[in-house]
Amino acid sequence: MMIRAAGITIALLAYVLVFSMQERSRADTLLEMRHPMPSPIQEAALGYLRQLGGEIQFIKTAVFYGGVEPGRDPYDYAPQVAGRLAAAAELHPHFIDTYYLAQAILPYVDSDYAALANDIHRRGMAALPDNYALLFFIGFNNFYYLHDYAAAADYLHRASRHPGAPSWFGHLAATLAGRGGDIRGGLLWLEAMLAAEEDEYMRERYRHSIAMFHRAIQVLEAIEDYREKHGREPATLEELVPEQMEKLPEFDPPFRLSWDPPELRLLRGDQQ
Amino acid sequence: MGHKITRIAAVARLVTLDGLRRHALLGLVILAAAGQVAALLFFDFIPRDIGRASADFVLSMAWLAGFIFLFFHAVQVIALDEEKKVVYSLLARPVSRGEYVLGVFAGLAFLLLLLNLLLGALGLGALLMIKQMVQPVYFTHLGLGAYLLAWLGLYVMELLLLAVIMLFSGLVRGSFPVLLISLSYYAICSGLPVVRQAAAQRLGAGDEGGGLLLLLQAMTALFPDYQHLDFKHLITTGQALPGFSLLGVNFGAAVLYIGLALALACLIYQRRDLQ
The missing domain is CATH 1.20.930 (Transcription Elongation Factor S-II; Chain A)
Incomplete structure (x- = not known):
C-alpha cells in the first residue's frame, strides 16, 4: 500500500516536472500556424x-x-x-x-x-x-496594391450602385477610371451621379470634375485624330498643337493630364 | 389498425422510459445544454457577424448532441435487446416484429424530440441574450419562423439517420458493426455532394463525364444530401422563408425516405433469424 502510494506520488511529480519543461519550451517556440486540410x-x-x-x-x-x-x-x-x-x-x-x-x-x-x-x-x-464592402475591398486592392486602376474603377462603380453605399464611392470610381485611361467611362459615371445627387455641395464637385473630364476628352479626341492621320501616337501632347487643337486645355488643380503612349490618363494631385 | 398503434405505442413507451433512465443519456443532455449555453462565450471570438456565428453554434451543438444520441445510444437499442434477450419477452406478447421495429423507432424519435425541444428552448434563450448584449449592427435579425424551420430540418435529418440505423440493425447483428456501417453511411452522405460538385466541374456535360455524373446522381438517391434540410443560414438574415413547394419537396423526400427505410427494416426483421 505504501509502495503503491509512493509510486503514484513519484509518477505524479515526474509528470508535473515534464509538463513544466514542455510549457517552458512552448513559451520559447515561435508561434506557428499549420496549413489547413x-x-x-x-x-x-x-x-x-x-x-x-x-x-x-x-x-x-x-x-x-x-x-x-x-x-x-x-x-x-x-x-x-x-x-x-x-x-x-x-x-x-x-x-x-x-x-x-x-x-x-x-x-x-x-x-x-x-x-x-x-x-x-x-x-x-x-x-x-448585397454587401458593397467586398466590392470596395477588391476595388481598393486593385487601386493601391495592384495598380490596376481600370479594374479598381469598375469595382468601385459597382459598389457605388448599392443602396447605402457612401456617395464618394462613385466619385472615386470616376476618378480612378480617368487615372486608368477610361476617361469616357469616368465621365458617364460622373454625369449619372450628378443627375442623381441632391446635395448642392456634391453637385458642384461633380460639375467641376465633369468639366475636367470634358477637357481631357478633347485631348483624347485630338490624339485619335492624330493617330488616324499619322499612323502613330504623338510622342508628346504638344505635337497635337496646332493641327488637332489650338492649344492644350488647362486643368484646375489637383487635376492634370498624363500622356504615356498609348494611355492618356487624368490624374489627381501628385499621383503617378 | 387501432390495436397496432396501441402495441407500437407500448413498445415506444418502454424504449422512452428505458432511455430516460439511462445515466449516459442524462449526461448527454447536461453536456448538450452546457454546449448551448457556451454560445454566450463563443460569440466573444466573433468581431462582426455575431448573430450568424451564434446561430450556427447553437444548431451545431444540437446536431452534435443528436449525433451522439444516434450513434451511441440508438445503435445499441436493438442490439442490446437481442443480447439481453429482452426481445423474446416482447415478441412473446402479441407484438409483431414489424410493430417492434416501429415501436423502437417511435420511442427513440420521441427521445430525440424531447432532446431537441430542450436544446431548442435553451438555444433560443441564448440567442436572445446575445442579441441584447451586442449592438444591433452585429446581430440585426433573429427570425423565429426561420429558427423553427432550421430546427425542424435538423430533427428530420436526425430521423433520417435513425431510420437508416434501424435498417442496419435489422441487417447486421451487434452494435459495433451497426455503428461502423452507420458512420460509413453518414460519411458517404456528407462527402457525396462534394464529389458531385468536383466531378461536375472537371468533367462537364460531355459524353465521357455523363455516365459518372449519372451514377453519382443515382447514389444521391440512396445516400441523400442532408444540406436540403439545412436552414440555419436563414435565422439571422431576415430573408423570406423558402416557398411551400421547395419545402414540400425537400421534407417530402425526407419523409418518404424514412418511410421506405422503416418498411424495409420491418421486412428484414420479419424474416430474420433471432437465434
Whole structure:
C-alpha cells in the first residue's frame, strides 16, 4: 500500500516536472500556424457542421495573428493564413468576418497576396451580393496594391450602385477610371451621379470634375485624330498643337493630364 | 389498425422510459445544454457577424448532441435487446416484429424530440441574450419562423439517420458493426455532394463525364444530401422563408425516405433469424 502510494506520488511529480519543461519550451517556440486540410475534405468531413468549421478557421487565424510578434517576417505565416481564410470562405461563404480579416492581413504582404485576398472576396461576393464592402475591398486592392486602376474603377462603380453605399464611392470610381485611361467611362459615371445627387455641395464637385473630364476628352479626341492621320501616337501632347487643337486645355488643380503612349490618363494631385 | 398503434405505442413507451433512465443519456443532455449555453462565450471570438456565428453554434451543438444520441445510444437499442434477450419477452406478447421495429423507432424519435425541444428552448434563450448584449449592427435579425424551420430540418435529418440505423440493425447483428456501417453511411452522405460538385466541374456535360455524373446522381438517391434540410443560414438574415413547394419537396423526400427505410427494416426483421 505504501509502495503503491509512493509510486503514484513519484509518477505524479515526474509528470508535473515534464509538463513544466514542455510549457517552458512552448513559451520559447515561435508561434506557428499549420496549413489547413483542403476545403473539400473539410466540407465532406464536417457535413452539417461546415459553417461552424469555417467560423473556427476564422477564430484560429484571428487568434494566431493577434499573437504574431512585431517585426516577424510575414512570409513566415502568410501562406498558412491565406489557406485558412480561403478554407473559411469556402466552408462558410456567408460569414462576413472572414473577408474583413483577409483584407486586414493579406494585401499588406505583397501584390500576390492582394490578388489572393481579391479571390477570397470574390467568393464572398457570390454569397453576399448585397454587401458593397467586398466590392470596395477588391476595388481598393486593385487601386493601391495592384495598380490596376481600370479594374479598381469598375469595382468601385459597382459598389457605388448599392443602396447605402457612401456617395464618394462613385466619385472615386470616376476618378480612378480617368487615372486608368477610361476617361469616357469616368465621365458617364460622373454625369449619372450628378443627375442623381441632391446635395448642392456634391453637385458642384461633380460639375467641376465633369468639366475636367470634358477637357481631357478633347485631348483624347485630338490624339485619335492624330493617330488616324499619322499612323502613330504623338510622342508628346504638344505635337497635337496646332493641327488637332489650338492649344492644350488647362486643368484646375489637383487635376492634370498624363500622356504615356498609348494611355492618356487624368490624374489627381501628385499621383503617378 | 387501432390495436397496432396501441402495441407500437407500448413498445415506444418502454424504449422512452428505458432511455430516460439511462445515466449516459442524462449526461448527454447536461453536456448538450452546457454546449448551448457556451454560445454566450463563443460569440466573444466573433468581431462582426455575431448573430450568424451564434446561430450556427447553437444548431451545431444540437446536431452534435443528436449525433451522439444516434450513434451511441440508438445503435445499441436493438442490439442490446437481442443480447439481453429482452426481445423474446416482447415478441412473446402479441407484438409483431414489424410493430417492434416501429415501436423502437417511435420511442427513440420521441427521445430525440424531447432532446431537441430542450436544446431548442435553451438555444433560443441564448440567442436572445446575445442579441441584447451586442449592438444591433452585429446581430440585426433573429427570425423565429426561420429558427423553427432550421430546427425542424435538423430533427428530420436526425430521423433520417435513425431510420437508416434501424435498417442496419435489422441487417447486421451487434452494435459495433451497426455503428461502423452507420458512420460509413453518414460519411458517404456528407462527402457525396462534394464529389458531385468536383466531378461536375472537371468533367462537364460531355459524353465521357455523363455516365459518372449519372451514377453519382443515382447514389444521391440512396445516400441523400442532408444540406436540403439545412436552414440555419436563414435565422439571422431576415430573408423570406423558402416557398411551400421547395419545402414540400425537400421534407417530402425526407419523409418518404424514412418511410421506405422503416418498411424495409420491418421486412428484414420479419424474416430474420433471432437465434
